[in-house]
Amino acid sequence: MERQEIDIFLALCEELHFGRTAERLFLSQARVSQTIKRLENRFGAALFERTSRQVRLAPLGRMLRDDLVPARGLLDRAVERAHAAARSxxxxxxxxxxxxxxxxxxxxxxxxxRxxxxxCEIYAREVHLGDVFGPLRRDDLDMVIAHSPVAERDLVAGPVLVTEPSGLVVPRDHRLARSSSISVEAPPVEVITIGGPAMxxxxxxxxxxxxxxxxxxxVAETFEEVLTAVSFGAGVHPAGAHAELSYPxxxxVYVPFDDGLGDRHVWRPVWTPGADNERLRTFVQTMCEVVTDRGEQHYYTASPAPPR
Structure with a gap:
């Protein structure tokens, strides 16, 4: 039996009146009658005894009612527990x-x-350039905070947290290390390759x-490997402004882009649709509030703006 069939049958057991049952369930009387007839055809016997004056439960109907009432109670409690867990x-x-x-x-x-x-317990783990979103797809993590773009349909991109200026990390003796800025229109060609599943x-x-x-x-799979390769002169790589503060x-040397097109490191939380629940949404909301309170520059400048 489908849930609506159960609801119609049990309501009619209580009301013993097709019209009142229809009004109670916001259905047409014809829909109630058709559902009961379909059930009786399925079971091969009458569930109700009908006369022009009254409706009474038949023996089969009484047995079915007695079995369904506790079963529906268990179902209702299970659904409510699931809703409560999703809201928790x-x-x-x-x-x-x-x-x-x-x-x-x-x-x-x-x-x-906290x-x-x-x-709520928080478990934190670092992810790397070579496989930023793999842990989400493998269900190892519920959410990733990353600046990588989200082009796959199986991922949800959360609200933007920080948009920071961008540039390049270059070897200290590189020709660009002597520049105050770099044109994004003419980047060098010796960019270090990212390996791993996300290459x-x-x-x-x-x-x-x-x-x-x-x-x-x-080939590098982590930003630490990128920086190590850069430091011994193997090449250059794009980076957000926070690299100068977080990865000395x-x-x-970090050198910013100069033409206003460098503000392309956009940081946001990312998750799979199946991970969406009240716990995750509440954490994301808290994260947005924290970043707003401190200001974006707090996270990528050596002299962050004071909290607002």
Missing amino acids: VEGTLRVGYLGGLAAAILADTVVAF SRHPE TYWHRYLDATWRITPANPI RHGA
């Missing part, structure tokens, strides 16, 4: 972060979130964002 913040939220800026946003958010929702995706992002196609034989390297 209690449990564990698994959050990934890509690099230093995302780690700073996460740390500030966790402090604020003060409001101590019943093709990441390279499409570089090309679409800065018109850069990596061709360097050096003796052999690497």
Whole structure:
């Protein structure tokens, strides 16, 4: 029996009147009659005894009612528990972060979130350039804070948290290291290649964002590996302004783009549709409030703006 069939049958058991049952369930009387007739045809016997004056339960109907009432109670309680769990913040939220800026946003958010929702546990794990969204698809994480674009239909891009200026990290003895800024129209060609499962995706992002196609034989899967390769002169790589603050390297220098087109590091939370619940939504809301309170520049400048 379908849920609506159960509801119609049990309501008629209580009302013993087709008209009142229809009014109670906001259905037509014909719909009620058709449903009962369909059930009786399915069982092969009458559920109700009808006369021109009254409706009474038949023996089969009485037996079915006695079996369905407790079963529907269990079903109703199960549905209500599921709704309550979906609305609850209690449990564990698994959050990934890509690099230093995302780690700073996460740390500030966790402090604020725990003060409001101590019943929720936060598990944090770093993700890397070579496989930013793989942990989401493998259900290892519920959410990732990243600056990578989201082009796949199976991922949900949350609200923008920070949009930071962009530039390149270059070797300290590179010709561009002596520049105060770099034109995004003429990037160098020795861009370090990103490896791992996300290689093709990441390279499409570089090309679409800065018109850069990596061709360097050096392959890196994490930003730490990128910086290490840059520091020993293997090549250059795009980076957000926070790299100067979060990733100081003796052999690497951050140089910003100069033409206003560099503000393309957009940071946001990303998750799969199946991970969407009240716990995740509440955490994202807290994250937005924290970033707004501190100001975007807090996360990518050496002298952050004071909290508003």
